[in-house]
Amino acid sequence: MVHRQIAFLAGIAFLVFGFISLEVFCVRQVTNGSQLLLQQNLMQRQENERMRAEIEGLKALRSHITAMFARLNDAVFNPRITEQTSGRPRLRPLNGFERPSAIQAFADAGVVVQPGRSTLGESSAIFEAGSSRLEFQRLIALLAEQENSNAFLYLDRLLLSRPAAIPPFSELPTYIDARFSIRILATR
Amino acid sequence: MLDTISIEAEQFEHLPVLGGTYRVPRDYRVVLQGLERSGQGDGSQAFSDALQKRFPTGSELIRSERLEQRSDGTVPFLLQYSVKPSGNYYGLGLKKIAEPDNL
Numbered sequence: 001m002v003h004r005q006i007a008f009l010a011g012i013a014f015l016v017f018g019f020i021s022l023e024v025f026c027v028r029q030v031t032n033g034s035q036l037l038l039q040q041n042l043m044q045r046q047e048n049e050r051m052r053a054e055i056e057g058l059k060a061l062r063s064h065i066t067a068m069f070a071r072l073n074d075a076v077f078n079p080r081i082t083e084q085t086s087g088r089p090r091l092r093p094l095n096g097f098e099r100p101s102a103i104q105a106f107a108d109a110g111v112v113v114q115p116g117r118s119t120l121g122e123s124s125a126i127f128e129a130g131s132s133r134l135e136f137q138r139l140i141a142l143l144a145e146q147e148n149s150n151a152f153l154y155l156d157r158l159l160l161s162r163p164a165a166i167p168p169f170s171e172l173p174t175y176i177d178a179r180f181s182i183r184i185l186a187t188r
Numbered sequence: 189m190l191d192t193i194s195i196e197a198e199q200f201e202h203l204p205v206l207g208g209t210y211r212v213p214r215d216y217r218v219v220l221q222g223l224e225r226s227g228q229g230d231g232s233q234a235f236s237d238a239l240q241k242r243f244p245t246g247s248e249l250i251r252s253e254r255l256e257q258r259s260d261g262t263v264p265f266l267l268q269y270s271v272k273p274s275g276n277y278y279g280l281g282l283k284k285i286a287e288p289d290n291l
Contacts, residue, residue, distance in 0.1 A: 121208050121209060122208055122209055122210065122211060123205050123206070123207050123208035123209065123210050124210055124211070152210070154197070154212065154213065154273075155195065155197070156196075156197050156213075157195070157196050157197065158193070158194065158195040158196075159192065159193070159194050159195075160192065160193040160194075161191065161192040161193075162190075162191050162192070168189050168191070168223050168260075168262060169189050169223075169225070183211075185205065185210050187206070187207060
């Protein structure tokens with residue numbers, strides 16, 4: 001009888017010990033899991049901070065980006081303009097006098113500019129230009145100024161030559177004969 | 189003294205843009221033809237050396253030629269360069285018009 005009671009108590013004690021061990025194991029597992037989550041949370045927080053700083057930086061650059069976008073967008077030549085005809089917007093091609101501002105600046109400086117033929121499949125407008133009324137230093141400054149005024153403008157070809165009537169080594173002001181081809185990015 | 193200056197874009201790269209492509213040059217061929225007075229040293233060589241220092245990195249002299257002296261005592265010369273586009277002319281002594289966007 002006594003042996004049975006001892007065995008029963010021992011069984012109870014074993015069960016209690018088992019439960020306590022299981023509980024300790026579970027608590028330890030949960031603690032480890034929590035620590036892992038805590039570390040992940042900390043890393044995520046740092047990442048969030050980094051992203052927030054990046055967003056703040058982008059926000060600060062917004063006006064700069066907008067201005068740059070506008071500048072690049074303005075540089076793209078649109079050969080058709082939208083006009084209102086009886087209250088409805090309508091696209092029409094430009095006439096010969098409507099041209100990109102850089103090209104107009106060439107014309108205003110005394111350069112004769114004519115539209116050239118674009119290659120099929122290319123989004124570009126080509127202008128053939130010529131001048132015989134500009135001196136070298138004025139012409140080069142004009143070319144550089146207009147090329148820098150438009151991010152997508154460049155010269156395909158340029159030929160500057162001394163007029164045949166001007167003798168070599170002449171120290172008189174000389175108007176240079178200039179022929180050049182200008183390319184500008186255009187919408188199609 | 190320079191008689192003619194010729195610049196021609198070469199080796200185009202076709203960049204895809206909305207609605208087609210836009211070709212941009214990877215190289216420029218610059219040809220200078222001029223005259224120098226004989227007996228005044230090698231002026232064209234000095235000019236070529238000075239010019240090459242101002243061209244963008246990667247540019248090179250392709251051809252340098254001095255022809256026969258003419259009856260008026262001048263010597264024609266020809267210089268040909270391959271110049272890499274650098275996006276501006278400031279290296280050639282022109283003033284910068286505006287600061288470029290720098291994001």
